[in-house]
Amino acid sequence: MNIDLRNPNIIMKLSRLGSFHQSRLSFLRSFLSEFKDWKFKRDLFDLDKKGFGTAVYSLKKKDRIYSLICFANKINDQERSDRVIATKWDAAFTLHDGLPSKQDIKRLKKEVPRQEIGRLSYKELTLSRANKSIRIFKHVVENLSNGTQPNLDLLKKVGYLYRTTAVYGSGKFGLADRFRIKNREEINGPFRLEMMLVYLVRQFTFDQVNHVAKNKNPKKAVKLDPQICKNLGIGNSTGLGMAPFIVNHPTLLNNWILCREKALKKIREIKKIETKDSDLFLNCVKDSIKNITTWNTESDYQLNKIKLLLKDVKKFLNFIKTEFSFKEDYAFNRIYFWLEKETCAECIEYIVSIMMEPYSEIINPLIKEMSSDEDRYFNIPADRTVKELIAILENKYSSILSINFKKRENYKKFWFISKNKEEPRLANRFEEYGSELEQPLAIARDIKRLYEKLLLYEKSLTLDQFLIDNSNLRHVVRRAFIIEKFPYSEIQDNTIGENTIPIDMLRLKLSFFGALKFDPRSDKWLRICMFQGAPLPNDLKNYDEQWVYKSHH
Amino acid sequence: MKSLSEIETTSKRASRAAGFSWGMAEEVGKSVRLLELFGFPGIKNLNQYYKKKDKNNFETIKFIKKKNVSTKFSFCPINLGVNFLDQIRIIEKYKKCSFKGTAYPLLLLPFLCRASEIIGKKLLVKVDGNKLLLNFNLNIFSNFFEKKFPLKAKHIEVIFLDNKDNFNDLDWKNLYNLSEDTFVEERDSLKQGAAGAGLTDND
Numbered sequence: 225m226n227i228d229l230r231n232p233n234i235i236m237k238l239s240r241l242g243s244f245h246q247s248r249l250s251f252l253r254s255f256l257s258e259f260k261d262w263k264f265k266r267d268l269f270d271l272d273k274k275g276f277g278t279a280v281y282s283l284k285k286k287d288r289i290y291s292l293i294c295f296a297n298k299i300n301d302q303e304r305s306d307r308v309i310a311t312k313w314d315a316a317f318t319l320h321d322g323l324p325s326k327q328d329i330k331r332l333k334k335e336v337p338r339q340e341i342g343r344l345s346y347k348e349l350t351l352s353r354a355n356k357s358i359r360i361f362k363h364v365v366e367n368l369s370n371g372t373q374p375n376l377d378l379l380k381k382v383g384y385l386y387r388t389t390a391v392y393g394s395g396k397f398g399l400a401d402r403f404r405i406k407n408r409e410e411i412n413g414p415f416r417l418e419m420m421l422v423y424l425v426r427q428f429t430f431d432q433v434n435h436v437a438k439n440k441n442p443k444k445a446v447k448l449d450p451q452i453c454k455n456l457g458i459g460n461s462t463g464l465g466m467a468p469f470i471v472n473h474p475t476l477l478n479n480w481i482l483c484r485e486k487a488l489k490k491i492r493e494i495k496k497i498e499t500k501d502s503d504l505f506l507n508c509v510k511d512s513i514k515n516i517t518t519w520n521t522e523s524d525y526q527l528n529k530i531k532l533l534l535k536d537v538k539k540f541l542n543f544i545k546t547e548f549s550f551k552e553d554y555a556f557n558r559i560y561f562w563l564e565k566e567t568c569a570e571c572i573e574y575i576v577s578i579m580m581e582p583y584s585e586i587i588n589p590l591i592k593e594m595s596s597d598e599d600r601y602f603n604i605p606a607d608r609t610v611k612e613l614i615a616i617l618e619n620k621y622s623s624i625l626s627i628n629f630k631k632r633e634n635y636k637k638f639w640f641i642s643k644n645k646e647e648p649r650l651a652n653r654f655e656e657y658g659s660e661l662e663q664p665l666a667i668a669r670d671i672k673r674l675y676e677k678l679l680l681y682e683k684s685l686t687l688d689q690f691l692i693d694n695s696n697l698r699h700v701v702r703r704a705f706i707i708e709k710f711p712y713s714e715i716q717d718n719t720i721g722e723n724t725i726p727i728d729m730l731r732l733k734l735s736f737f738g739a740l741k742f743d744p745r746s747d748k749w750l751r752i753c754m755f756q757g758a759p760l761p762n763d764l765k766n767y768d769e770q771w772v773y774k775s776h777h
Numbered sequence: 778m779k780s781l782s783e784i785e786t787t788s789k790r791a792s793r794a795a796g797f798s799w800g801m802a803e804e805v806g807k808s809v810r811l812l813e814l815f816g817f818p819g820i821k822n823l824n825q826y827y828k829k830k831d832k833n834n835f836e837t838i839k840f841i842k843k844k845n846v847s848t849k850f851s852f853c854p855i856n857l858g859v860n861f862l863d864q865i866r867i868i869e870k871y872k873k874c875s876f877k878g879t880a881y882p883l884l885l886l887p888f889l890c891r892a893s894e895i896i897g898k899k900l901l902v903k904v905d906g907n908k909l910l911l912n913f914n915l916n917i918f919s920n921f922f923e924k925k926f927p928l929k930a931k932h933i934e935v936i937f938l939d940n941k942d943n944f945n946d947l948d949w950k951n952l953y954n955l956s957e958d959t960f961v962e963e964r965d966s967l968k969q970g971a972a973g974a975g976l977t978d979n980d
Contacts, residue, residue: 346778395782403781602807603895606863641790664799688863692839698800 225554227492229485229711233623236481236716242728243529243569246772247577248587249483249594250738252754253772255419256764257588258410259283264761266431267323271296273439275432278329281424281761288410290349290417291320292424293329295337296432304355306389306461313339313353315386315428319421321347321400339390340645344398350421351399354386354429357459361385361433364448368437371444373452381520383741383753385429387459391418406595414476414594415737426458426755450760455775457756460739463749467729468639468648471665471715474703475596478710480736483590484576485712490586491579492557501582502550504770506541508581511773512574513537515740523744525725529570536571581770601709604702610690611683613704617675620707623716624668625675633722639665650726650748668718670700740772779820785810788823795827797855804859808887815917817883822926826854826881835880840864843871847878851929854881858888865892873936882930889935890914901936 234240246253262283271277279294299312316337320328328347335342339353360374360382367374393415395401411417430453438445470477516534521527543562552558556579563572580587617625629635638659642649653659664670674697681690691698707713718724727744734742739752757775759767768774789806793799805823812819835853838845841864845852857879861868868874879885882904893900894914902909905927910918942949963971 346780395780398778398780398783401781599807602803603891604863607866688860688867691863692860695798695801698798699803700800702800702803 225493225495225557227489227557229482229489232620232711232714233716235485236712236714237623238715238717238719238725238728240569240573241715241732242725243573244732244735245574245577246735246738246740247484247487248580248584248769249480249487249591250736251413251415252419252423252738252758253769254413254591255416255423256758256767257769258413258416259420260764260767261285262764264764266427267291268329269431269435271432271435273436274298275436275439278333279428279431280324280329281427282323283420283424283761285410288408289323290420291322291324292421292428293318293320293324293332293336294425294428295333297337301358304358306355306387307463310389313337313389314356315425315432316353317351317421317425317428318344318348319350319417319424321349321405340397342397346398346400346404348399349405349417350391350393351397352388352391352418352421352425354388354425354458356386357382357384364433365437365440368434368448369441369445371441371446373446373449376452379452379456380518382459383756384457384459385433386425387461387751388422388425389461390465391421391460393418412595413591414480419737422458422460422754423758424761426456426758427761429458430456430760454760454763455757457740457753457758460734460752460754461745461749462730462734462752464648464650464726464730466733467650467726468663468665470729470733471667471719473596473598474706474713475598475601475710478706478713479594479596481712482710483594487580487583487586487590488560488576491583492554492560494556495553497550497555499550502555504582505578506544508578508770508773509537509541509575511770512578515773515775519741521741521743523750525747526742526744529568532568533570533574536567537574540567540571540575578773584769601706602702604687604691604698605705606688606691607686608705609683610678610681610685610687613687613701614675614678614683616704616708617671617678620704620711621668621671621675621714621716624671624718627668627672627718627721629669629672634718635666635669635720636722637720637724639663639720664699666720667700667703667714669720670697671704673697674700674704738772781810781814784813784820788820791823791827792855795830801855801859804862804888805855808858808884808891811887811890811914812883817886817917818926819883819887822881822883825928826884829880833880836878841868841874843874845874845876847876851878851880852876854879854884858885861885862888862892862895865895868892869896869898869937871937873934875935876933877931879930879933881928882933883926885933886911886917890917896937898940899938901938903932903934903936904930905932 262285265282265284267282268278268280271279276296276298280291282289282291294315294317296315299314303312316339318332318336335344336351344351360379363378364374364385393399405411430448434447516530516537519530563575627634636652636654637650638653640649640651640658640661640663677694677697687701691701703714725747727747727750730750731742734752737754739754740756741753742750743752744750757771759771785806788809789802792802792805797805809819809823834850836847836850837853837856838860841860889900889902890911891914893911897913900911902911907921909921912918
């Protein structure tokens with residue numbers, strides 16, 4: 225049986241992309257899988273009694289070493305902010321290529337805590353900072369120092385001791401360019417070094433909380449139970465900074481989605497499902513319900529999505545129990561059709577993710593296809609004709625071409641870069657100033673403009689001639705030739721409309737990171753949790769690959 | 778040290794601010810990145826060019842011909858470069874072309890490099906007598922090294938080199954003969970049994 229890949233015009237809608245969930249393809253899971261046989265070491269732990277100072281952790285295999293350097297700083301409560309405008313954080317981190325020398329640490333101590341205004345070198349790979357969840361950190365210190373474990377109900381509500389507020393890589397602020405390290409096999413997957421940083425930071429948070437508790441009451445203090453540690457992750461506050469990324473990296477976006485779609489296609493094409501595989505799948509679905517019921521948010525938007533998801537997952541389990549047999553041929557294909565007919569987008573994508581769990585032989589080769597050599601597709605084939613470009617637009621952007629951009633509500637917003645923090649922002653063009661400096665992120669509107677303009681030209685004209693007088697459309701001409709080769713490279717939706725929900729764009733990216741428990745704080749930023757339930761560094765050798773569904777928080 | 782990613786992003790944004798469209802600005806970002814990667818002072822030249830751009834009227838060019846002469850002012854290297862890239866399939870047929878009066882010729886180079894890659898031919902570029910060999914966007918071989926690139930080129934000539942060997946037949950033959958020492962002489966038994974294909978091709 226040959227199953228078609230799903231239609232990009234459905235899958236690439238923002239509302240669908242904003243319903244994606246983590247899966248075996250997610251970067252934090254593929255990171256753990258790649259680094260499971262690396263040697264973990266705490267190389268330096270030089271903190272004072274209050275937990276301020278420097279620490280270094282490393283992962284090593286043969287001659288290759290990656291080191292996380294942590295700088296924990298004292299800050300006042302009023303200085304603590306998750307917003308990108310903050311200038312001080314409880315801790316700042318960098319991932320260094322190799323083992324840092326004393327001079328490296330001295331240099332980095334000056335630069336890393338300054339984050340965006342500091343300067344890193346080609347020897348550093350990623351940069352980040354994090355703030356404590358003060359309520360949780362204090363509670364844990366208090367309990368440990370009195371010889372007791374913390375209240376699990378309280379921990380459940382938050383899920384982490386620290387949350388990062390940005391993780392930078394790929395050449396930002398002087399960090400190493402991707403080309404310097406791209407041939408290393410162990411990082412042949414997107415965002416692998418960013419995942420490594422976050423994972424090692426998680427261990428630092430446990431070591432720091434134990435250290436502070438021990439110093440507070442050396443005689444009575446106990447260590448945080450490893451099982452509790454395992455069920456804590458690292459939080460993350462994410463704003464609009466992430467949103468333009470998926471527009472600005474079309475071939476990368478395509479490769480992420482295409483791998484997910486290929487995985488689904490191959491699973492739907494399996495004729496006979498082995499019992500061990502259907503059992504694993506069903507157990508993951510059942511276990512995962514805990515992740516839904518412990519998913520805390522105050523967002524009405526998300527609460528509604530969670531409510532629908534829970535209802536539909538239960539409906540799905542009932543369907544499996546009462547009306548379905550895995551003995552049928554192409555059982556997952558039948559499941560997929562049932563999901564499409566009977567459940568919401570959030571549930572469809574949730575179950576699609578879990579379908580991948582039994583099939584490492586399908587997923588693992590796909591993980592290696594998730595990066596992209598973007599420069600290969602940058603040149604515009606300007607010897608192609610107006611006729612050919614019109615055909616591409618009509619074929620690949622049909623739903624976008626039907627949007628009426630003469631209506632104010634369809635171009636109400638504009639994307640810009642803030643001068644203060646060099647970060648992307650979204651504003652109302654009819655109320656705010658600055659729309660003349662709009663970023664080229666209104667792809668749908670510009671594609672429509674391109675289409676309307678092309679219709680005025682002779683069809684046999686080549687694009688080199690068209691571009692002479694239409695330089696303002698050059699950026700979307702380039703994109704059209706990218707989507708010709710990469711069907712999932714474009715969001716098939718309007719990114720500047722009145723009803724655009726930017727967190728859908730964030731959610732898409734974060735789901736590929738492997739984030740859990742999306743907690744929107746507005747339509748422009750959200751909090752998530754990463755690595756909750758993941759094995760601790762010393763337990764990496766033989767860990768349960770389905771850990772994500774077995775978290776107790 | 779600035780990363781290439783920072784160089785590309787800042788050049789792109791600066792180019793947009795200098796009045797180019799976003800699509801053109803993207804081209805400049807990639808080009809300056811390439812110059813800096815190859816060790817040429819791309820940032821410095823771009824900066825100088827944008828400082829002069831408002832005061833001097835640089836000429837734009839639409840259709841590139843075999844011989845191109847700026848009239849009153851020098852050609853804008855970015856407009857010229859982008860059009861060269863776009864029209865390369867036509868320009869290639871000229872075998873060579875020339876430009877009289879080009880501002881900041883260094884900024885033109887990466888576009889020519891990329892054009893060399895698109896058509897799969899090396900380009901020999903002469904800038905007021907100095908020579909550069911552009912090898913498919915992989916590297917630039919030049920006698921410009923350690924010389925200052927001019928702020929204005931009076932005459933640029935671009936020659937499309939035919940794809941041909943850099944060595945003579947004798948050199949090749951000698952090397953090939955040596956390589957044959959890695960082969961095994963086939964006896965009849967090996968001819969019968971060691972090949973993958975069938976013994977008859979008519980089955």
